[in-house]
Amino acid sequence: MSKTFTTTFKVLIRDKGVLLWSVLFPLVLSTLFYSMFNKLDAEFQLDPLPVIIVADENYHKAQSFATLVDGLSGGGAAAATDDTGGGGGDAGALLSVTFVDTQDQALQLMASSDSELYYLGYIIVDSDGMPRYAMDSRLASGLDTFTTIKQSIVLSILDRYIQDYELITAIAASEPQLFADPDFIDTLLLQQSYTFRGSITANPPSDALRYYYAVLAFTCIMMMNFGRLAIDNWKASTSPLGARRALGSYSWVHSLAPTLMAAWVLSMACATIGFLYIRFGFQISFGGKEPACLAVLAASTMVSTFLGALLGAVTIPGGAKSGISAFIANFLSLFAGLYGPASQQLGDFIAREAPILAAINPVRQVSDAFFSLYYYDSYQRFTEILITLGIMVVVFFAASVGMMRKQQYKSL
Amino acid sequence: MSVVEVTGLVKRYRELVALDNFNLTIEQGEIFGLLGPNGSGKTTAINCILQLLTYDKGEISLFGEPMSPTRYDLKRRIGIVPQNVAVFSQLNVTENIDYFCSLYITDKKTRAVLVEEAIEFVGLQEYRRFRPRKLSGGLMRRLNIACGIAHKPELIIFDEPTVAVDPQSRNAILEGIQRLNAEGSTVIYTSHYMEEVEQICTRIMIMDRGQALATGTNTELKSMVGVNERIEVELAEADEQALQVVRNLPHTASAVLDGNTLRITCSQGSHNLTDTLSALQSAEVAYGRVYSEPPTLNDVFLEITGKELRD
Ligand SMILES: Nc1ncnc2c1ncn2[C@@H]1O[C@H](COP(=O)(O)OP(=O)(O)O)[C@@H](O)[C@H]1O
Ligand SMILES: [Mg+2]
Numbered sequence: 068m069s070k071t072f073t074t075t076f077k078v079l080i081r082d083k084g085v086l087l088w089s090v091l092f093p094l095v096l097s098t099l100f101y102s103m104f105n106k107l108d109a110e111f112q113l114d115p116l117p118v119i120i121v122a123d124e125n126y127h128k129a130q131s132f133a134t135l136v137d138g139l140s141g142g143g144a145a146a147a148t149d150d151t152g153g154g155g156g157d158a159g160a161l162l163s164v165t166f167v168d169t170q171d172q173a174l175q176l177m178a179s180s181d182s183e184l185y186y187l188g189y190i191i192v193d194s195d196g197m198p199r200y201a202m203d204s205r206l207a208s209g210l211d212t213f214t215t216i217k218q219s220i221v222l223s224i225l226d227r228y229i230q231d232y233e234l235i236t237a238i239a240a241s242e243p244q245l246f247a248d249p250d251f252i253d254t255l256l257l258q259q260s261y262t263f264r265g266s267i268t269a270n271p272p273s274d275a276l277r278y279y280y281a282v283l284a285f286t287c288i289m290m291m292n293f294g295r296l297a298i299d300n301w302k303a304s305t306s307p308l309g310a311r312r313a314l315g316s317y318s319w320v321h322s323l324a325p326t327l328m329a330a331w332v333l334s335m336a337c338a339t340i341g342f343l344y345i346r347f348g349f350q351i352s353f354g355g356k357e358p359a360c361l362a363v364l365a366a367s368t369m370v371s372t373f374l375g376a377l378l379g380a381v382t383i384p385g386g387a388k389s390g391i392s393a394f395i396a397n398f399l400s401l402f403a404g405l406y407g408p409a410s411q412q413l414g415d416f417i418a419r420e421a422p423i424l425a426a427i428n429p430v431r432q433v434s435d436a437f438f439s440l441y442y443y444d445s446y447q448r449f450t451e452i453l454i455t456l457g458i459m460v461v462v463f464f465a466a467s468v469g470m471m472r473k474q475q476y477k478s479l
Numbered sequence: 480m481s482v483v484e485v486t487g488l489v490k491r492y493r494e495l496v497a498l499d500n501f502n503l504t505i506e507q508g509e510i511f512g513l514l515g516p517n518g519s520g521k522t523t524a525i526n527c528i529l530q531l532l533t534y535d536k537g538e539i540s541l542f543g544e545p546m547s548p549t550r551y552d553l554k555r556r557i558g559i560v561p562q563n564v565a566v567f568s569q570l571n572v573t574e575n576i577d578y579f580c581s582l583y584i585t586d587k588k589t590r591a592v593l594v595e596e597a598i599e600f601v602g603l604q605e606y607r608r609f610r611p612r613k614l615s616g617g618l619m620r621r622l623n624i625a626c627g628i629a630h631k632p633e634l635i636i637f638d639e640p641t642v643a644v645d646p647q648s649r650n651a652i653l654e655g656i657q658r659l660n661a662e663g664s665t666v667i668y669t670s671h672y673m674e675e676v677e678q679i680c681t682r683i684m685i686m687d688r689g690q691a692l693a694t695g696t697n698t699e700l701k702s703m704v705g706v707n708e709r710i711e712v713e714l715a716e717a718d719e720q721a722l723q724v725v726r727n728l729p730h731t732a733s734a735v736l737d738g739n740t741l742r743i744t745c746s747q748g749s750h751n752l753t754d755t756l757s758a759l760q761s762a763e764v765a766y767g768r769v770y771s772e773p774p775t776l777n778d779v780f781l782e783i784t785g786k787e788l789r790d
Contacts, residue, residue: 070581074570300567303531307565310531311626315582316555322582440776 068317069327075329085292089334093286093341101349101370104275115140115163116221119173119189122166122333129196135228140164154337161220178236186341187218189431191224198231277434279351281405284433285359287367289335290398294375295388297330300466323471329378334368346447354441359449366456370429373463379469399430429459480545482507482665483528488537490689497523499689505516505667510660512680513669515778516788518548520689521669522562525638529559530596542633553581558632558664562639564623566611573607576625576761582589583630590629590634597629600655617648624652635656635659636667641675653679659727673776673788685780692783701774704782707732708751710743715765724762741766 080086120126120136127133133245139162144407165186167173188202198220238319245251261277301323303313312322342364345351353360374395379390402425404411418425418435425431432452439448490498493574497520505511513521526532528539530548539546541553568573576594577640584590600664611619622642628635637656639651657679660666670676676683677697693700701707702764707730714721717739725734725743732746745751752771759766780788 070578074567074578074581075572076576078567078569083492181569307561307563310580311559311561312582313531314529314554314557317582318549318551373716396650439610465602 072329075326097282100278102173121191125192129192190328198280275452278436280434281403285400286428290368290371291375293330294372295379298376331372338364356440368431370459377467380467403430403434484540485539490534510666510680512676513682514676515686519686540551558627560627560637564738579626581627593629597625601625617644634665706775708745711770713767714740721764
């Protein structure tokens with residue numbers, strides 16, 4: 068058993084081609100992304116987002132929103148009523164707010180910043196006290212990545228505010244007596260400021276993360292090559308080697324188990340190298356949940372090992388299989404957004420419209436897992452994904468082992 | 480007790496009948512030769528015996544016990560040197576032998592000794608750290624053999640071990656097989672080279688189209704068919720008288736005159752050449768060069784199937 072394990076490990080680790088794809092390629096790819104993004108991120112962090120706020124009657128009535136805006140613009144928003152072109156943001160402020168009195172003025176102001184697109188849009192509070200965001204119409208066409216992220220931040224701030232606001236008004240409508248309890252109000256306020264900090268400041272949204280997470284997820288799926296090769300060398304019907312091994316004086320389970328085990332351990336090791344490189348080489352954040360990340364890697368490399376084993380078990384020419392595995396890995400990574408904004412939008416679209424397709428895509432699941440670890444304090448989504456990956460392990464395990472068991476003595 | 484006992488084996492690959500009611504008995508201590516042209520079913524027979532293939536009919540027992548895919552105790556006693564070299568290209572010579580030995584021997588120390596013996600046996604001492612791709616064809620074959628014999632099996636199966644091997648390595652391999660046999664192993668040796676089979680096998684089965692055509696020792700097989708030596712004598716001139724003289728000899732099966740060359744096929748017997756030449760001398764026939772060719776298994780094969788064994 069242990070000899071089979073060490074031998075399989077040696078054989079796989081000495082396979083230059085596979086090792087190249089499993090270790091070197093992810094490192095190169097993430098380095099490439101790093102050189103692309105570190106400049107981008109720095110730029111992005113420096114500038115507060117320039118927005119116009121229509122400070123009309125509705126705005127002044129929506130006291131809580133005004134307070135939020137004040138907070139986000141570094142406390143100086145109230146004083147910055149003069150049109151200084153957005154220079155009034157403190158260091159650490161998220162928004163650089165320019166106040167105007169009417170919607171028309173907002174539109175004029177946007178139009179006046181003609182040559183260079185400056186304002187992201189304007190925010191106006193409607194008669195219900197709800198803030199609405201309207202982007203500069205010129206932004207609608209040809210959004211670049213920076214602008215998309217900036218916009219999404221503004222939107223997410225407003226969304227959070229509206230959610231909290233609706234929650235509170237809903238409680239006030241159904242359980243008004245709760246507001247008589249000062250403790251409840253404290254909790255509510257605490258909650259609000261906590262989630263607000265958690266989502267905006269602690270782990271700032273970063274477009275680059277998507278790429279790193281996708282690279283890692285891609286790395287994990289590429290590990291299926293180890294499982295495939297291990298089985299190619301094991302199956303009696305695919306290789307003289309396999310036939311020879313089938314003549315050993317130990318049962319096929321005794322030789323299969325350590326073979327797959329070796330493939331998985333090596334996959335896990337390679338994926339961990341990629342993870343450590345991205346995490347510590349580039350200081351990419353995983354929300355401070357590294358152990359959970361390792362659990363994701365363990366589960367997903369296990370999925371890959373058994374998916375590879377299944378590919379090894381099916382009866383098609385060995386040469387075709389490496390092509391097939393490369394195709395599978397690249398195809399699935401498309402929906403995890405590895406190939407840029409278009410691929411990200413496609414992936415998100417499918418996740419929204421056909422969540423089942425996203426659920427059965429291990430690459431998407433893995434990158435989602437990293438995302439959820441980064442953005443959410445709760446481990447709920449993470450747990451769901453681990454369970455999903457666990458189901459994939461069981462399915463691929465049953466399919467591949469079942470197939471191999473059936474073939475074991477059937478054909479040469 | 481027979482080491483191998485196969486009765487009524489039938490193996491089909493879809494329509495093709497690869498083994499047709501095949502029977503085989505091999506006794507302990509034999510070097511048993513399976514001789515047949517490519518595609519005659521030798522490898523198929525071996526793979527059925529080893530349970531690598533399912534078969535349609537028939538019984539197979541090894542060491543007196545029915546063989547099945549899960550008879551790991553019987554597998555322990557068998558060594559296989561497959562037709563296609565089966566070693567890990569990523570492992571060096573020692574690692575390869577050690578791994579295949581580990582399929583039978585768990586203890587590391589015991590294995591270390593056995594691996595060393597196997598390396599010496601096939602003469603790969605200078606290549607211990609070589610990966611297969613750096614070995615020549617002949618050395619690769621030797622590694623293939625070492626991987627099959629390291630665990631000192633009682634029955635060793637060699638499936639065409641000398642294909643694409645230089646003459647020197649070939650002789651080393653054949654000699655090695657005889658040594659293994661002398662040390663007590665029973666050997667099955669398949670080949671389509673009749674010379675090799677004649678050289679080392681104690682008993683031979685001639686196969687064609689999945690059927691056993693004849694089984695026996697080298698001499699027995701040759702005596703089964705009515706041919707023996709072939710003699711060619713170059714005469715000074717075409718001489719009808721000489722032809723008559725030769726035809727009248729008792730051991731002459733047939734004789735023809737082909738230009739100046741007299742071609743004679745002999746029936747059984749010894750001293751055929753000297754008898755022929757002395758008869759020609761007495762008749763005062765002048766002759767030049769003389770060729771004599773002993774009978775071969777090819778003659779036997781030709782006699783039974785009507786075609787040449789050589790491909
Ligand atoms: N896997 C297979 N599928 C179909 N036909 C096969 C297969 N293996 C061998 N054969 C056929 O069975 C016959 C016997 O082959 P084989 O046992 O390899 O002969 P040998 O070893 O004597 O050269 C040949 O006609 C060969 O084409
Ligand atoms: Mg063969």
